[in-house]
Amino acid sequence: MLAERPAQEIVAAARAVHALMSRSYLGLLWAAAYLISGGCSDDGFDYFRGLALAGWVVMAESMTQEFGQAGSPTRKAGATAAGPSRAARDGTAYQ
Numbered sequence: 001m002l003a004e005r006p007a008q009e010i011v012a013a014a015r016a017v018h019a020l021m022s023r024s025y026l027g028l029l030w031a032a033a034y035l036i037s038g039g040c041s042d043d044g045f046d047y048f049r050g051l052a053l054a055g056w057v058v059m060a061e062s063m064t065q066e067f068g069q070a071g072s073p074t075r076k077a078g079a080t081a082a083g084p085s086r087a088a089r090d091g092t093a094y095q
Helices: 007-023 027-037 042-067 086-090
Strands: none
Touching: 007 042, 027 042
């Protein structure tokens, strides 16, 4: 999949990820990772930030699909006015 992309696009994406990883190197975020994970080494913090960034990408893509071009949301099965369905919370709603 990556090999199918133009080299300039790959380099631009790598630079964007590097910039986001650099900006997310924050003590408070590390503390949150420590509490969430029950401990957090420097490598663990890198993994945590990488997963968090990947999660934001998935969420942004899902929101784009959810609201579509017209800007009107379509309710997923099981969603209620009180909040998202279990599938939306655990990430299986968009699979």
